[in-house]
């Protein structure tokens with residue numbers, strides 16, 4: 001039977017045994033929730049839903065191009081970044097790809113759906129899960145596609161532009177596409193010095209994946225896109241899927257979200273402060289914290305075992321990272337939320353640690 005393996009599963013069981021609603025730290029979305037302007041835009045767009053949506057997302061495309069300072073024709077929208085990812089691999093049909101380990105699971109899932117062979121570049125805890133120059137040797141003439149998640153999920157680790165440029169040039173040399181997933185870049189300090197989007201025109205083999213999902217807390221609306229300077233690839237993307245994958249509601253939500261400058265500033269400020277709070281608290285509880293430059297924290301906690309299961313009993317969902325390549329059941333990822341919720345989670349971790357100590361599970 002098919003197994004759902006992401007965070008954010010708030011449907012399988014809604015409450016704890018004693019009826020408490022779960023607080024979900026397992027999906028990394030903006031803790032400020034859906035912006036008010038987006039809610040309004042979705043409500044008022046309902047009346048237009050008797051029509052099909054614009055297959056070219058023209059208004060949203062113009063707004064996004066202005067917002068990101070990229071050319072309109074370089075943007076392709078889809079039903080979330082995951083949808084764009086599957087369409088990309090269907091259009092390109094790479095035969096061999098290089099992925100980081102660990103990284104977001106859907107790259108492998110999408111690539112396997114077109115029978116692509118996967119090579120892994122293992123990230124090391126001793127190097128704080130950072131990519132090293134050794135990756136250049138792993139890109140060979142048989143590589144058709146390299147995927148780098150920046151910042152990486154689940155580690156929250158960043159790769160700097162200097163190394164990315166070397167990877168990009170190596171990809172040009174071996175005629176491979178470089179897909180950089182920047183879905184979490186909006187939460188990073190000085191994202192401009194890490195994003196590669198200014199190189200789209202110069203490097204047609206560069207594809208950048210982005211989404212409204214995490215930045216504007218709208219995973220349920222489904223809106224993502226890719227940026228790429230290759231007109232032929234854009235044509236292929238349109239040919240490899242339905243014309244209406246972005247609903248009218250999603251297009252209107254996207255346009256409204258781009259107006260939310262104060263919301264973004266407030267979220268960014270909150271996340272920066274709360275991220276540090278959580279890192280300090282987790283370290284004081286004996287966790288090894290790595291990377292964590294985005295709106296989520298990646299850590300190793302060896303005791304107690306099954307922290308995710310114990311916290312679930314307390315009403316908190318966190319992401320066990322046991323099912324990522326190159327990790328084990330001691331690794332976890334949590335989202336950064338508001339202080340009240342973060343404090344609650346830390347209190348629950350203290351509680352389960354104490355209980356485990358008494359029960360001899362340490």
Ligand SMILES: Cc1ncc(COP(=O)(O)O)c(C=O)c1O
Nearest residue numbers: 080081082104153183211213224
């Ligand atoms: C790194 C990364 N890229 C893409 C996605 C998919 O985003 P969306 O919900 O927009 O499809 C996720 C979802 O968790 C993710 O973690």
